[in-house]
Amino acid sequence: MEPEMSRSKAAARIRAAAVAEFAEHGYGGTTTRQIAARLDLSPAAMYPHYRSKEELLFAISYEGHRETQEVLAESDLPGEQPVVRLRSLIAAFTRWQAAHHALAKVVQYELGALTPEHYLTVVEVRRSITALFRSVVEKGITTGDFDSPDAEGVTLALMSLCVDVCRWFPAGAYTDPDAVATLYADLATRLVGAEPATLG
Amino acid sequence: MEPEMSRSKAAARIRAAAVAEFAEHGYGGTTTRQIAARLDLSPAAMYPHYRSKEELLFAISYEGHRETQEVLAESDLPGEQPVVRLRSLIAAFTRWQAAHHALAKVVQYELGALTPEHYLTVVEVRRSITALFRSVVEKGITTGDFDSPDAEGVTLALMSLCVDVCRWFPAGAYTDPDAVATLYADLATRLVGAEPATLG
DSSP states (O other), X not given: OOHHHHHHHHHHHHHHHHHHHHHHHTTTTOOHHHHHHHTTOOHHHHXXXXXXXXXXXXXXXXXXXXXXXXXXXXHOOTTSOHHHHHHHHHHHXXXXXXXXXXXXXXXXXXXXXXXXXHHHHHHHHHHHHHHHHXXXXXXXXXXXXXXXXXXXXXXXXXXXXXXXXXXXXXXXXBOOHHHHHHHHHHHHHHHTTOOGGGXX | OOHHHHHHHHHHHHHHHXXXXXXXXXXXXXXXXXXXXHTTOOHHHHTTTOSSHHHHHHHHHHHHHHHHHHHHHHHOOTTSOHHHHHHXXXXXXXXXXXXXXXXXXXXXXXXXGSOHHHHHHHHHHHHHHHHHHHHHHHHHHHXXXXXXXXXXXXXXXHHHHHHTHHHHOSBTTBOOHHHHHHHHHHHHHHHTTBOGGGOO
């Protein structure tokens, strides 16, 4: 095994252990010692990969946001009607929040624990995600496909609805990420006031 | 001042200090010592009111849920059309999440830290809140006022949308709880598929 590959594999294992610990005890209630213990490592062995708990949180948070951004880029259908684009993007975003709910919780709820510099780096990715949804909403309003008096408010609600999936998933009959994705694509269509004729 | 009143006043101050500490450091990252220090108390002085950090979390969580339940009971308009009831309930629920966002965050995100017995007590109140929204959604579907193929999914989304307000509020142009309440009453009307004619 190449040293580089081994190194990045070890770092990935440390991040996964940290997500599990943060999900269980919260970021504030977790020590780097606990994370290391989960992997039978000494805290010193973790140091070459992540020099502090905050550095580890930043790596997790940044990776989570970048992954979401990539999933959205792959799901976008720029040539299609706004309602088709919106449905595809909402389904992908929702599916990710459900499928990775433990990671997503850390990504969404612990932003306040980042250093100001790290926070700004993550928020930049976050803003580009919101901007993508906002641009689709605005496009739909411009073309008349969407009937929405308030692009900002509707975008805020769409993001909020999807992000909160990681808090409650799974619940009741909704235990399959694909089922939540389909439900939310339908509900997003209603939220933006797309013509019933364009409902899938 | 009566001893009882003084006692309950002291307990309320302790709960408020705990909410502030939990909001800042998370439940897991807060000690009873820190909460006491915030009030210039010794941990021993807190003991007659709350014997552990978990007991304090339970008191906060239970009170928050009961308060929400009361706000909803006061806002319900059982004699009115389903869409009028839904709008009034969603507006009240949203307004509470926005106006008390630090408390609401503790109430919503730290449920997993409760003892199983305390968790069940809080979840009972939580279920009655969901059941109220669900009954209004089902009523509207039965009367034909709402066009929704999936009462469970729509109710889940309505609750999720409102609950997530405490995570993001305030944001952008939405800094007034009443503005979010009005936006969300409008969006809830769309989510349940109420006839445009009944839109306020």
